Amino acid sequence: MATIEGPFTVQRILSNNAVIANTVIGQDVILLGKGMGFGRKAGDLLKSPKYEKIYVVPEGVAEQQALSLIEQVEPAVIQVAEDIIELAKMQLGQALHPRVYVALTDHINFTLIRLSQGMEIKNPFISEIEVMYPDEFYVATQGSKMIAEKLGVTIPREEIGFIALHLHAARHNRSVGESLKHSQIINKxxxxxxxxxxxxxxxxxxxxxxxxxxxxxxxxxxxxxxxxxxxxxxxxxxxxxxxxxxxxxxxxxxxxxxxxxxxxxxxxxxxxxxxxxxxxxxx
Structure with a gap:
């Protein structure tokens, strides 16, 4: 998660413990902390707030989605997902649809939970995905190394394929379901x-x-x-x-x-x- 110094200008109160604020360089952030929103109002200046968590809201991501994410997912998981997305944008040479921030983070978090419970990750379309989306698969492979290094979890090749699908969908403004459906048809x-x-x-x-x-x-x-x-x-x-x-x-x-x-x-x-x-x- 980012470390950002104030001051912040309050944009909206989400709850007694959460506010949407704006940094001096125009970034939207969510600040979480006990009593962070209590007694505040839009326009208030927070010079040095003692927040417990801060999340820079990517452009195009709904604030409520971002709030739900940071309340339910560990900061390290959010950060590694963002790192993979930034790597993808650099390697693929193009912007990705903003929904990938929430979708990929949620997916990686769910995968980590499944792996921690000893569940097997199955991907019957892995061979097709690797051949059809080689650029995305390469980034996903690099992403798996980030996950291993930063989270201490080795993800299987099948999961690398699913990450590649998320990147492909975001690259072409499709849903992951649509990309998965196409892979399923080609597999058939x-x-x-x-x-x-x-x-x-x-x-x-x-x-x-x-x-x-x-x-x-x-x-x-x-x-x-x-x-x-x-x-x-x-x-x-x-x-x-x-x-x-x-x-x-x-x-x-x-x-x-x-x-x-x-x-x-x-x-x-x-x-x-x-x-x-x-x-x-x-x-």
Missing amino acids: VIQHIEMQIGPLQENSGLNYTRLLTHLQSSIHRVITNTAIENPFMEHLKKDFSTSYKLARQVGDIIEKELEVVVPDAEIGYLTIHLERIRSKHHQ
Whole structure:
């Protein structure tokens, strides 16, 4: 947690023990301490308040959410989550949606509780997440080292995947649920393809990575109604009929899961990726 000196200007009284205040450089902070809000009013100047906790409210984060967070989560956990977010912004080279401050902190805190109780962290989509979101996964891996160093807890690879999902969602202004849903669909698609062709990740190398990236992009285009053209459809259907049939089955899975229509052009490009993989398997 931050150490910030006064003076502070009271903006709002949250309770007898909590106030929203403003620093001399314009930061919104929450000050917690016994009697901190008692007898205060907006506009009061707090020169050297004896607060027990102080939290700098990130821009875009609701004050009530921030208050709930600092009342329920240990300061060290909040700090390490903020450090991971700052690292992500630097490494990814862009801003993240403000909700990641609350969501990631809450998630890490819940994970630490589960691990302390000996509960296993399961993530059936870890392989897909690592390949589809390599930049986020790298940051999450660095974040796991921060957690180990600052909190003394070693988190498993599966949890690194979930942190990567949070960063990906914040990067693209999506909910974590949406990112997880896409990973779930792609996992289901890969399982179906492997039933027809055989194991992919070990045998297909770069083609496997390209397939996952294509599936991710294809799902995004379908959801956003972004049209693409494929002038080779008839050629693909005729010359790569087996791969086309499998691509059509994949399209059916996506349509069922997302309640959308997958255009023929998308099926065509998926056919090309599947044909590459099939050819590799048959070598």
